Amino acid sequence: MFNRNGLAFTPGRLPAAAVAAGLAALLAFAVAPTPPRLGAATTGDRALAEAVREAAGSDGYRALSVALVDNGVIRTAGVGDTGGPVPRPVDASTPFEIGSVPKAFTGMILADMAARDGLDPRSPVPGLKDSITYEELTSHRSGLPRLPGGMGMLARAIAANYSHGNPYGGQDVSDVREAAGSAGLSGRGEVSYSNLGVAVLGNALAERAGLPYPELLKRRVLEPLGMKATTTSPPATGRAHGYTEAGHEADPWAGTGFLPAGIGVWSTSADLARLAAAMLTGSAPGADAATPRFTQDRTRRVGYGWFTTKTKKGQVTWHNGGTGGFSAYVGFDRDGKRGVVVLGNTDKGVDHVGLRLLGHDAPEPSPSPQALIAIAITLLLPLGAALTVWEQATRRKPTRNRPQLDRLGVVNTTATAVLLLWAAWLIGAWGALPAALFVLATAATAAGTALTLTRWRDLPTARQPGRRLPALFGLLVNLAIGTALLLAT
Template sequence: MRTPTVLTVVAGLVAGAAATGLMPRAPELGPRQTGDADLAATVRAAVDEPRGWRGLAVASIESGRVRVAGLGDRAPGGPAVEPGTPFEIGSVGKPLTGMLLAHRVAAGAVRPDDPLRSVLPEVTGPAGAATLAELASHRSGLPRLPTGPAALARNWWASVTAGNAYAGDDVDKVVADAAGTERDGERGTVSYSNLGPSLLGQGLAAQAGVGYPELVRRDVLGPLGMTATVVATDRAGLPAGRAEGATAGGRPVEEWLGAGYAPAGVGVWSTAGDLARLIAGMLAGTAPGVDAATPRFADEGGRRIGYGWFTSRYGDREIVWHNGGTGGFRAYVGYDRTADRGIVVLGNTARDVDALGLRLLGVRGDAASESRGLPRWIGAILALAFTFLGGLSLWSTARRGPDRLTVLSAAVWAVLYLALGHRLGDWSIVPGWLWPLGAALTGVAAALAVRRWRGLPAVAGAPPWRRWTGAALSAAFAALAVVVVVA
């Protein structure tokens, strides 16, 4: 074997070995557990694959008996999950807003068919014409979120940087956005929305003369004894001892905060024990606004919806439920009134817990099988593509690139692609050892580029100004990629 070839192979081996220490490692449900030992054992038996989960808090409610257990860790190298560990619950907050509507209707404060503008006069147009019942049941025709270019760009940026998707969305901004929002769906047809329930909650709060956090605490959380459930509108309001969220691939994420979207579940934190009080009150029929769970309107697939609560049939069983998801947390609450049985499952990664919740409720078959649909496979594709694309591109450029500028640009992007794959890939699906292989390929390609470097001109081909302009644009995109990696 010739010396240059040996050096190229050695460069690849060194790069792969060095990258092994940085190999992405997906969260995995650890062995630690707290609370009810029998429930913890039942949960572990129901977990089909521990990768992608770091910690779980689970509550079981059966014939009035409540059991709570914690499994795994709150954070990497952190303390164990305990029954009282707070988790971000996301859209599980929507049923609380639905219950608030049902409670206010029962008290005679509002009527289901009142238009939103009757409680929020500032909201005009289609949003103002939507009824309170339509907002609670996702039948207003309003979009999931405002759809202007700025909103779409911000949501995309929050997604790629694992940031707060609702930063700056205070009550005034949500009301202002709603006033200029058109319907993007058919009124009267269920189409899931975060904007609709948010406007509902803010309208009820305005009509009551208090803020939404105070109203839901006074009328729903307080009577249920849910003292550990908080609606945080800023970082100062986040609960102590909380779990830390992450993607299923292990990337840390920022908490979601945005006071305007609090009624949709943004900034709502709770514990398995507190949510068990909610489910126990729903099963007993004693929760404020319990009528919110009554299925009133048909949804797709035979599913029905009340005010925030969904009802789904599995064989001869009906499960009333809602789930929640934020950047780094997943939640599921559900109950079977006939069996007098309920479940709460909270996780501190973005891997879904719905199927686990259904299994713990005794539902079997496809319904209790975790979806491996497009969203998770997007993360897998990003992991594979970014890990190997840069090395392959650099290899090709190192062999045929016309000048040093082209080779240098390819080398910079090869490193950035590796970093993007590490950062954005879902390594709970893709084996982490593939990443060092990508690094080894990049190392081999870099060694080849070094061998050719001295024989290449600085700039060749197109007019220099055009080549340097292209290089500047490439550098700008590279800088953006760096921000994504380090954010």
């Protein structure tokens, strides 16, 4: 059973490992994550489309729909395709999920109600603790956390991370108000981005107006600007499908309580170009929302929903958005008389694309701490799978610290390795790491497993009677985790 070095395999068993590795590599290659890349499809203004490709590069994007406002003239272009069952080229009329961009809409509603209805933005919002004001909510200075706390939101976020689903499902207006009432305040008076705060604001404005938020948005912003393609639910046909940077299709986000913060809002680059053009001229309802009022840091200030950033070439007023499978950016430079809309159907940010199209310098975004953690996890999961089975396959003769193998242990170890590979496939940062890593790790895992299985007949079911119950429990845990991952996919 052991060779002269004490290893648990002999050269005669190596062909089985080689065959297993080859077959596993072929399977892994077939199902390996495929990061999106911009295809050749192009619509609209050809010169603008080329400028978009140059500004964005091809990696990490499936499609981009863009509108550029220049001295009152609007040009549009689309590059790439919608994805989904029947991909088609995107254009200026293709609906995309726009994430947090509607936070700027909510700020405009507040500014419009202040100008037309006499609402004092510095007055306390009825029913909120500690006299939090409308102005504090729209400028992210209320002290409310970014998201509701509690195990429910945490569980939804974890599940969405694995399934690429909707973390805001079932969150209605009452849930948002309850979360705000139970949340602790931290750093009040300092700018700290809060989805919860803007959701509370929009719902409070809707309550004051006696209208549901979608109707309030329609009357105050969308209808005056002629934005007929902007909706608060996914369009039935023709929409873009969202993808992660690893190439997994992502579900749309929805949650009625978070609509004012941008959850569940769809639009087109042509529609949002109307907004950008009207903000440039100051003719949009509530255009005063873009006036910078509070300082976030040395380069950025915030108004009512809109941010203003100083660059080497001037300043840009903007808001961006991101969901599980979409990214968006709307910005304008009043001095340069230019505005831009960039919509993408992957979760890779497009802010730098918008800034470059506006004529401002924009370096490639640096990986966030969360992205670096995701990269580390992506490295560790497949490596852990391969090392786990190879430790088992090359185990020496039994010692005190490394007991004899048994069949239950082999099954448990193999199941654990498969689950690690599956988790890596689901949540790995494959937009930043080569998918070849997944293929190699799968092949190595299969080879190690094959070496171990060649000894199957020589192994006891369990090393000792007391070992069976813990081993069976481990199998049940692996089965439960595998079922959860299967449901997630």
